[in-house]
Amino acid sequence: MIKSMTGFGVAGLENEQMMIQVEVRSLNSKFLDLSIRSPRQFSDKEHEIRNLVQSVLDRGKVNVSIEFVPKGSQNLPVTINQELFKAYFEKFKSLADLVGEKSNDLFKLALQSPNVITSIPMEREEGEDWEQTKRVLEEALKKCDGFRIDEGAALFSKLEENILVIRSAFEKVKKEEPIRKERIKQRIRNHFDQWMDENSFDANRFEQELIYYFEKLDVTEELVRLETHLDYFLKSLKEENAQGKKLGFISQEIGREINTIGSKANDAEIQKHVILMKDELEKIKEQALNVL
Incomplete structure (x- = not known):
């Protein structure tokens, strides 16, 4: 059964030591982006x-977001430059006094000023938090793949319906x-009956021209090939391997x-059906572009 390249999966873990949140989104793409x-x-x-992503999702435009927040630490994951904060605050206050404006928001403004708050990596035990995060990532990827399977089933129904209409x-x-x-034969016969009454002609040459004309108009081979392609399309829809590119071909x-x-x-009359x-x-x- 086919899979869609549209997918979404989210997984999380929270305990006394950490909080982990992983989100995976995927859209269609020719390769793994x-x-x-x-x-x-x-x-x-x-x-x-x-x-890990490639082993589960194979291809598509994939966005992976990983959040990891350690708990139980006395140290903050940021440093605050107090001297710089104080300098910003005093400068903004003096400017506010200069123009006679209120200074209600100066604390927030000074705190958000450049280089006042700087993120720092947290200390961690080697490998422990990554192993936990990896398990959450694998769970999110599995859910995204499940989403793709469900979407693929809906795609299968639409594509099968389109083929049945064709x-x-x-x-x-x-x-x-x-x-x-x-x-066509009747039209040619009527035209040439009239023409033969008025002109002499070479019967053999006339027969050759008719054969050539009908060969150019004959669509028997095209109908046979079209039926074969339709059968092959339905057969490929039911195969388990990634079939998106094959369906496109x-x-x-x-x-x-x-x-x-x-x-x-x-x-x-035939043109109506062709359209x-x-x-x-x-x-x-359009739908095949989203098939894995």
Whole structure:
């Protein structure tokens, strides 16, 4: 069964030592386009995170957000430059007094001034917090993959429905084809009956020209190939491996046969069915872009 490349997964862990929150989002992409937002203390784990993501999600535009907050520490994860804060506050207060403005928000303004608060990496026991975080990441990836499976089931139903609509139109074209041929034969016969009464002609040459003409208009081979492509598309939908690119290639072949049928047939009734098939095929191409 196919999977969608659209997915979402979130997992968390909280105990007396730490709080961990991991969020994974994915959209469609030709390759794995990974964006990681994690605490500075896990900067050396980026390669391992990438490998974990690729092993589960394979490809897509993936955003991974990791939050890690240690608990029970007497040390804050920031430093506050008190002298700089005091200097900012006094400067802002003097400016407020200069123009006669109130100084209600000067504390907040001074605290948010550049370099007053600086983040610092927290001390940690080597490996312990990463192992916990890794387990939460694996859980979030699993949930994202489950989301993709559910979305894939919905995609499967839509794509199958689109193919069935094309097949229905295809069957109508097959019924119209003998009628079209007979209509062409009758039209040519009427025209040439009149022309033969008025002119002499080479019967053998005339027969050769008719055969050439009908070969150019015949769509039997295109109908056979189109039916084969439709069957192969449905078969590929049910395979377990990533099929997004394959479905895209098959869609191109389906489109090629539909266009050729429309061009060769040159018939108003058949063109109606051709237009319907083209419309459904565009929906398939759009949906197939999101198949893993």
